[in-house]
Amino acid sequence: MSKVATRFAPSPTGPLHIGGIRTALFNWLYSKNQKGNFYLRIEDTDKERSKDEYKKQIIQSLKWIGIQPDKEEYIQSTKLQKHVEIANKLLANNFAYKCYCSEKEIEEEKKRSKQKKLPYIYNRKCRNLKEAPNNNEPVLRFKSKIEGDSILKDLVQGEVKIENSTIEDFIILRKDGTPTYNLSAAVDDKEMEITHIIRGDDHKMNTFKQIQIFHSMNWDLPTYVHIPLIHTSDGKKLSKRDNASTLEDYKKIGIMADALRNYLLRLGWSFKDKEIFTLGESIEHFNIEGIGKSPSKLDMSRILSMNEHYIKKMNENDLYDHLKKFSEAYKEKIDSKGEKIKKSLNFLKNKARTIEDIYNNARYIIKDKINISQEDIKLLDNLSKKVLNDFLKKFEKQTNINKDKLEKIIKELIKNHNINFKDLGQPLRIALIGSKFGPGIYDIILSLDKNEVIKRLKAVI
Secondary structure (H helix, E strand, O other): OOOOEEEEOOOOOOOOEHHHHHHHHHHHHHHHHOOOEEEEEEOOOOOOOOOHHHHHHHHHHHHHHOOOOOOOOEEHHHHHHHHHHHHHHHHHOOOEEEEOOOHHHHHHHHHHHHHOOOOOOOOOOOOOOOOOOOOOOOEEEEOOOOOOEEEEEEOOOEEEEEEHHHOOOOEEEOOOOOEOHHHHHHHHHHHOOOOEEEEEHHHHHHHHHHHHHHHHOOOOOOEEEEEOOEEOOOOOEOOOOOOOOEHHHHHOOOOOHHHHHHHHHOOOEOOOOOOOOOHHHHHHHOOHHHEOOOOEEOOHHHHHHHHHHHHHHOOHHHHHHHHHHHHHHHOOOOHHHHHHHHHHHHHHOOOOOOHHHHHHHOHHHHOOOOOOOHHHHOOOOHHHHHHHHHHHHHHHOOOOOOHHHHHHHHHHHHHHHOOOHHHHHHHHHHHHHOOOOOOOHHHHHHHOOHHHHHHHHHHHO
């Protein structure tokens, strides 16, 4: 048996879709589980829409989530000569033919099919031409089987049967001599010695077409695995137009790679009742048998919950590194306040579900000047300011400030002014961080320099 080889074959025509990441993950995990190889193939034959920036983004995205190809990426556009060579062999062996139908004819056919509410299938007009007309440059079409059925033995979907009459004579070479997707994909899979093709079940029709190419060339078939697509929470197919559909959508709100990878692993795959997997456990336990047949719904609350789990278990040094990278990419540099933030992460990460939440919780440390909303300013009435002033007087006299000293001051003020903790804590929080919501008041005060606390209190009194 050949060594297992899988591939992920995205087109660099836009940001990497979350469904693509899951497909890449399943391919990578299966190859690693089987001690095989995983390859990245960039299908960049769409010259008008393919961009180098998207190619780089794909490579960086896979690296970010922990997926590393075993060889340098395979660039499809550099292999076109081989694709054309195979197309000409198919023509020579009577598995393909030249089609001279004009674009106008094809469009009229499509309109008629639409009017009849039928799927368009080319009418095979040129399939048995004896003489070539002179008026049009031809395309090259594959001569698909007409009679009988084709059967796909899929490791997830089971045995899938289709009538051959529903598979059109698809184009394999355009008028300009360039190959089309199904030809290129089939040839590349053969050239790369791919043993297992794991991809979305929206590719099943493409698979039937590619199988016919394999059979025509007497190539050994790869094993096919069609995984159900990811749907939105309301059951619709997830598209690039949806919010949170690309990897960048998750990175910019502070979802961590380990959390997203773990979530995507469990999205349509299961192993007993286990929910959290280390990278090593993912490789050890991943199998095709665990992939379900039904579409999975993207659940943002579950992603956030998973992310929160990883935040809570992470040590402060590693968490700060994540926060620093996130801030530099999407917010601002935080180096100058790094040590203050790091020592405060133990409480800043409380109730934080994303790295962005931690950043927002730490804004009062990061920013030298805080902004208080008009709504919160209204809460700083005369009584509040008097209490704050009394706190300030006692606070200024303190040295080596700690929680015990702060508790003593606050208890005295509560007693002297006949108020409750909220009547002091809320104004203090507004004065120090700019909001009545946030970390505990003791944590806030101890995370700031004494002079900074004094400055902020004086600004509102």
